[in-house]
Amino acid sequence: MDGAIASGDKSLLMGKLAFAISIKDMDSDTSNKVLVVLANAGMAEAHIQLYKRYGSGDTLPNDCKKALFHLTAAAELGDSDAMAQVAAEYHQRECYMRKGPILTNIDLDEARKWYRKASESGNAWSSEMLADMLINERKARDCSRDELKEIEGLYIKAGKxxxxxxxxxxxxxxxxxxxxxxxxxxxxxxxxxxxxxxxxxxxxxxxxxxxxxxxxxxxxxPENSQTSLIEILLAPVALLIWSSIGMALLGLVLSINAITLPLIIIGAIVFGVFRAFRKNS
Structure with a gap:
């Protein structure tokens, strides 16, 4: 355990976490001790496990204060899902898809703070929830330009x-x-x-x-349907023009060949006669 923590190797730490989870039913004391060590070493995933256990009373005494402590610790370590859950706790006193006791009292300022952090970390659901809080059942006409810009940006991030x-x-x-x-x-x-x-x-x-x-x-x-129709009508005309040009060029080549080939043959004959005459003389 100490070696894995000292090395900071993520794969080794995840292995220790998996071990703690796997032995929960067989040896809950050891499981919880391992999670505490990993959480103290700054492992967000271990804090999440402790949050769930304290929140539900599973292998640890039901303690909402400790559950919120570990959830917040995971959020502060950069876990965007934990940030979203902290925000939901302060916003609605219940988390989306969460089973367990109420952990906090409503605090909308804290909710907005954590929704914003989660949104900045890429949590789309938090972007939507923060936008809902900022618009607060108003219309765009009731918002300032800066408010509207932020709300639009959040809904776009959420795809809403x-x-x-x-x-x-x-x-x-x-x-x-x-x-x-x-x-x-x-x-x-x-x-x-x-x-x-x-x-x-x-x-x-x-x-x-x-x-x-x-x-x-x-x-x-299609907006360009008229253009497409014109192109279709012009295609045969263009093909005819290019065919005519091609045929004219081919005829020119054949004409040149018709004149050039006889000249070459005549020249060869004259050259042969001339060579024979010089040889005999």
């Missing part, structure tokens, strides 16, 4: 274009939207429909665009 469109204008409140708001909403819905990797997002944006009279992708005619 449907929500982005909704903060400008929803399909059920189009009468209350300005032309500019409608266009901004449409822009984000279109981007969401074209997004990859999120079927639910694409479907939601497609449905609202349909209600706004925007044709589906497979119904849209």
């Amino acid at each position: 274009f449907f929500k982005l469109g909704n903060i400008y204008c929803t399909s059920t409140h189009t009468n209350n939207c300005s032309v500019e708001e409608m266009e901004a909403a449409r822009k984000w819905y279109l981007r969401g429909r074209a997004s990859k990797g999120n079927d639910a997002e694409r479907q939601a944006c497609t449905e609202v665009l349909r209600s706004l009279g925007e044709p589906d992708l497979h119904d849209r005619r």
Whole structure:
């Protein structure tokens, strides 16, 4: 154990962590001691395991204060999922997909702080949650330019274009939207429909665009269809012109050959006669 910690070798430390997890049911005391040593050495994954055990009372006494300590320690060590969980604890007093007791009281400032840290670490869910907190059921028109810029950036990171469109204008409140708001909403819905990797997002944006009279992708005619038709009509003409030019060049070559070949033959004959005459003389 000491050797693995002293070396700082991640693979060795992960091996010790796997060992501690594997013996939990057979020897919980040793398992927990190994986790404590690894956590004290700065291993975020060990803190996560201790958080789960203290939070659920699994092999360790149920202790919410210690559970939150280890969860926060993992977050401070850079674990983005732990950051998101800390934020959710302070935001809603319950974590997404978490089973266990309430660990904290609501503290929205702490929640925003940890959502922002998790978002900066690449946690998309935290980006969405922070954007939801910042917009706080308002509309884009109610936000300052700086607020709106941050909110848009967060929703983009989370891939939540449907929500982005909704903060400008929803399909059920189009009468209350300005032309500019409608266009901004449409822009984000279109981007969401074209997004990859999120079927639910694409479907939601497609449905609202349909209600706004925007044709589906497979119904849209290509914008350059007129140009394409012209190109199709001009293709045979271009082929005929190039064929004519090719035939003319080929005829020129054949004409040159028709004159050149006899001259070469005549020249060869004259040269042969001349050589024979000189030899005889």
